[in-house]
Amino acid sequence: MDKGETVEKLFRRVVRALLWSLLMGGEILLLYFLPSFRLYVTSPSPIEDAFLPLLSLFVVIEFLIRLTEGTVIPYILSSARASIMIYLLYQLTGGGVYTSSLVVRGVPVEVTFQFRSVLDAFTLLLLLDLSKNVLGAISFLHEKVEEQLKTEASF
Amino acid sequence: MKQVIRTLTLSTTLLTVLFFAFVLLTGYSLFKTVSTDQGLWFGEYRYVGRENSFSLLMPYCLNNTGHFEFFDVKLTTQIKHDNVTIVESTTYIPKLEGGSKRFGVHEVRINLVDLADAGMVHLLFNKTELNLARTLEFSYAHVYSFHLAAPKTPLDWYPPFHRFSLKVVRYDGRSTLLAQMYFENLSPMRIKGKIRLEVFDREGRLFGIGLSDLDLPSGVVYDEPLKIVVREPLTPEAIGKIDFYFETENRIIGPVEVYG
Numbered sequence: 001m002d003k004g005e006t007v008e009k010l011f012r013r014v015v016r017a018l019l020w021s022l023l024m025g026g027e028i029l030l031l032y033f034l035p036s037f038r039l040y041v042t043s044p045s046p047i048e049d050a051f052l053p054l055l056s057l058f059v060v061i062e063f064l065i066r067l068t069e070g071t072v073i074p075y076i077l078s079s080a081r082a083s084i085m086i087y088l089l090y091q092l093t094g095g096g097v098y099t100s101s102l103v104v105r106g107v108p109v110e111v112t113f114q115f116r117s118v119l120d121a122f123t124l125l126l127l128l129d130l131s132k133n134v135l136g137a138i139s140f141l142h143e144k145v146e147e148q149l150k151t152e153a154s155f
Numbered sequence: 156m157k158q159v160i161r162t163l164t165l166s167t168t169l170l171t172v173l174f175f176a177f178v179l180l181t182g183y184s185l186f187k188t189v190s191t192d193q194g195l196w197f198g199e200y201r202y203v204g205r206e207n208s209f210s211l212l213m214p215y216c217l218n219n220t221g222h223f224e225f226f227d228v229k230l231t232t233q234i235k236h237d238n239v240t241i242v243e244s245t246t247y248i249p250k251l252e253g254g255s256k257r258f259g260v261h262e263v264r265i266n267l268v269d270l271a272d273a274g275m276v277h278l279l280f281n282k283t284e285l286n287l288a289r290t291l292e293f294s295y296a297h298v299y300s301f302h303l304a305a306p307k308t309p310l311d312w313y314p315p316f317h318r319f320s321l322k323v324v325r326y327d328g329r330s331t332l333l334a335q336m337y338f339e340n341l342s343p344m345r346i347k348g349k350i351r352l353e354v355f356d357r358e359g360r361l362f363g364i365g366l367s368d369l370d371l372p373s374g375v376v377y378d379e380p381l382k383i384v385v386r387e388p389l390t391p392e393a394i395g396k397i398d399f400y401f402e403t404e405n406r407i408i409g410p411v412e413v414y415g
Contacts, residue, residue, distance in 0.1 A: 104303075112302040118178060125171055132163040139156045 017066035024062045025055050054088055057081070072144075075137035082130040086123050093119060181296045184221030184253070191220045195291070197230075197261075204343035204373045207403050208266030217248065217257045223296035225251040232263045233288040234310065241265065241273045241285070267315070267346075267401070271408040278312060279401070279408070280319050282341070285310040313341035315371075321352070321399075321414045323391040324380070332363065332383040332391070340371045347371075349402040353410065354383055357395040362386055369401075 022030075032052070061081040065074040090096075096116035102109055188194040198214035211232070219225055228248040234241045244263040251257055270278050286307040294300045317339040325333040332354065340346055352365040365383030400409035 107305055110304045110306075112304075114300045114302075115298065117298045121174060125167065125174060128163065128167045128170070132160060132167055135156065135160050135163065139160055142156070 013067060013069075017063045020066040021059045021063040024059065026059045026062075029055055029059055054085065054092065057084065057088070072137055072140050075133045075140060078133040079130050079137070082126040082133070086126050089119060089122065095119070181223055181299065184223050185295055185299070188219055188221040191218060194218050194220060200287075202343045204345055205264075206345050206347050207268075208264055209343040211263045211265075213261045213263075215246075215259055215261055217251055219251050219253055219255055222253045224253055226294040226297065228293040229291070230261050231290045231292070232261065234263060234265060235286045235288060235307075236273075236275060236278065236283065236312075239273055239275070241275060241278075242269045267344075267403060267408055268406045271406065276408060276411055278314060279316045280314050280338075280411070282314060282317065283312045285312045313343070315340050315342040315344060315346045316401075317341045319399075319413060321397060323394065323414070326391055329388065330385055332365070332385055334365065334381045334383055334397075335378070336367075336381050337376070337378045339376045340373055343373050345370070345372050346401075348404070350381070351400040351402060351407075351409075352381065352383055352413075353398040353400070354385060355395045355398070356393055359395060362394075 018026075032055075058081065061077050065077050065081075068074055068077070093115075096119035097112065097114050099110065099112045102111050194217075196216040196218070200211045200213050203210045203212055213232075215230065217225065217228065226249070228251060230246040231243065232245075233243045242263060242265050244261070246259065246261040248257060248259075267279065270276065287310045288307045289305045291303045292301065315338075319338040320336070322335045323332055324335050334352065336350070347370045348368075350365075350367045350369050353361060354363040354365070356362050363383045363385030365381050367379070367381045369377070371377050394414065396412050397414035398410035399413040400407055400411075402408075
């Protein structure tokens, strides 16, 4: 493989990773920073504080996962992402209970919003994803070792 | 192994898509209800006077324009004085299906017995300011629950025995004291019952009792003489104190020292 082919392959990989990360939440991040979008969509500060780092982390890891496809790194990154997401989701949302002061039709109202069951369901999905990635990593390494053994045997 | 991973991948993806679809749909549905002009609407309180009580009536409308159900809707009002709850009332709606509407009136009733039970007998005589605390609780789509608390609002309290005064005006020298009783019923309620006055001498011995039926509409002044029958001759100067009781159908409120 010459240098030109390697660069082209790398370029394709980067573009593919960018497209995937755009698809997996990047578009929301881009929209989020558009001034016209922020004019219509405003959220109270604690949600904003939790939402931005979570989404950014998700998109960055997605980019790295797609970039390193064909190695064991995506499995590790996916597992790490699932674990970090579980931790951050519980930390940033106070375990699924969110309290804020909002102005509803001119009256300041203290709102407590509880979404524990949704958070628990999402945690279960993340755990499922984590277990899938652990199994994937084991399978991937197993295949690699088998390939290596086959190559050695053929020599 | 590969089969297991493939199945896990497929099920995780499918469940994630379903999960986000559900979250988005419920969020949109709730937003649709809340953003509707009369999605969750509460009117102004209105006073309605009754016998020895009055009600604060607040109309409400819940218009569930979304696709999911509201559950356990509780509209609670508390009336407090100095952080002591005098009365609490809850309107409960067990279920409100998607696309349905509910009109109703939330009622908070204050009666004289509630005041006595809360140790607030002084409110029968004095103007003051009470606090009105309102909360709304509900569950949505079986997974979200909300608790909304409006800030405490002041509520002017108008007493039924405002500017109460009692003067012993005459003694017949044998068995009857004549007292002049004055008060203004500023409250929205009609006060109906019996007034009882117990007269004690300076040593604390009960000397006489005066009884009078009372039926006074809201906003009317009471200025009537009341006969107190005494057991032994007792001059007005020898009176130690006079206790005031108000007897309703099933309760006696008092004693309140009104003289001495």
